[in-house]
Amino acid sequence: MRHELPFPIHNDCGICxxxxxxxxxGWLDEYSDNHFLIKAIENRLTAFIGFTQMLNNDPNLHRLIKKHGVIDNNSFNLNFCMNLSGCLAHLQTIFGNDHMERFIKDQLSAGKQQYDEDTFFEAISEISVLRFYAIRSKWKQALYEPPVQISKSLxxxxxxxxxxxxLNGNxxxxxxxxxxxxxKFPSIEHQESKIAxxxxxxxxxxxxxxPRFCEENEIIYMSPRVMxxxxxxxxxxxxxSIPKDNEFNLLYINWSFCDFPSNSFLEAWSLLTNTINGILTHPNAARNIGxxxxxxxxxTAVIVYTEALEGLMFLDFRMYGNLMDVSKDFECGFWTINCAMRKKLVNLIYYIK
Structure with missing residues (x-):
């Protein structure tokens, strides 16, 4: 069993x-040897789903990326483990030991011996967003997976x-x-080809x-992921449930790991918000597609973002820039559905940043 082996990271100063x-x-005993986290802990992680896109998204502020797109794997693995360890430790103080043990064993494990890396990135996305909120304020109450009674379903x-x-002194x-x-996106085999x-x-x-135009011009056509x-x-x-006064229901969508390095965010953002027939800007168009x-x-609002390599390494959602002005940062977009709540929501986002 894995817990019988020495912990691989030299834990100077308690960094992990x-x-x-x-x-x-023994919480990691059932993890696959091919699991992203296990490979990072054992310093043998070199490639993973979405690597190309995150590499292209990255501003490389910390010189993680060397010449010709080569990354410093030793630095990435250690920093990822150190930051994720700290994230999970903090979330455990917020949500409790039982919730965190279940999350690590059942969700972060991503299928255990039937490991699925897409499922792992779903769990990592959740960690990144929840930690962003957990660390920004001294909350009166924080609940993990709070039940919401809607009709007969829970x-x-x-x-x-x-x-x-x-807000304004109140x-x-x-x-x-x-x-x-x-x-989850399919693996793309035509990274260097023209794709529309x-x-x-x-x-x-x-x-x-x-599609006919694309075929005639040797362009690979892909249908937009509207569904x-x-x-x-x-x-x-x-x-x-329907939000009460001063209640905000926020949907975060991590649109990473797909086809267009550095620009994939625009697919989801435009489908949702374009002025012609955006899903969120035109309720009739939305209704027509179900x-x-x-x-x-x-x-209340939808936040769409894509991940960069350093964002994954640091697991810090504050790295996504100015959420309220997508003209400055096309890697993260924020759209308020409930316009009446927009002013308070703007203050809320800046309050917790």
Whole structure:
């Protein structure tokens, strides 16, 4: 069993104390040897799903990337383990030992011996977003997977945070409910080829003409992932109830690991917000593709982002720049569905940054 082996990281100054503890307690025993985390702990991680995109997204502020796109694997592995260890240790103080043990054993393990790296990145996305909120304020209450009674079904978002927000001299109680989605994308074998993905909803005629044009011009055509977005929105709506005053239901979508290095964010963002027939800007267009009306009643805002290599290494959502002005940062977009809540939501985002 893995816990019988010495913890591989030389733990000077306790930089990975939490990982050392859960390693010795057997929480990682059922993880596959091919698991991203196990390979990072053992310093043998060199490649993974979405590497090319995250490499192209990266500003390389910390000189992680060397010449010709080669990365310093030793530095990446150690820093990733150190930061994830600290993240999980902090989240355990917020949500409790039992929740964190279940999360690490059942979700972060990503299928255990039937390891699926996409599932691992779903769990990492959740950690990154929840830690962003957990670390920014002294919350009155923080609940992991709080139950939400909707009709006869009992579903839950990832987490709920209850605290206070000072606005114009008034202190008001706020409730933040968070749902995180991270799609699985097929492996792309044509990274160097010309690829076209429409970023507006297509008519029936458009679905015929654009693929034909691409074929005639030796361009690889890929249909926009409209149904993924529809499913994410509808699923999130089932996790939320209609928000009360000062309650914010936030849906985060990590649109990383797909086809366009450095630009993939624009696919999801444009499909959701374009002025012609964006899913969030045109409720009638949304309804035509099967988006539930409850999406517009229950979700306060949608945040779409893509991951960079350093973002993954540091697991710090604050690295995504100015969330409220996507004209300055096209790696993260923030769209308020409930316009009446926008002013408070703007203050909320800046308050916790």
């Amino acid at each position: 104390n939490y990982f050392k503890k859960i390693w010795e307690d 579903k839950n978002p990832e987490a709920r945070f209850v605290g206070e927000l000072s 202190v008001e109680e706020i409730v933040i409910n968070i749902e995180v989605k991270c799609p 993905i429409p970023t507006v909803l297509l008519s029936n005629e458009g679905r015929k003409q654009i 993924k977005l529809k499913d994410f929105l509808n699923s999130a709506a089932t996790k939320f 988006v539930s009306s409850e999406v517009f009643e229950r979700i």
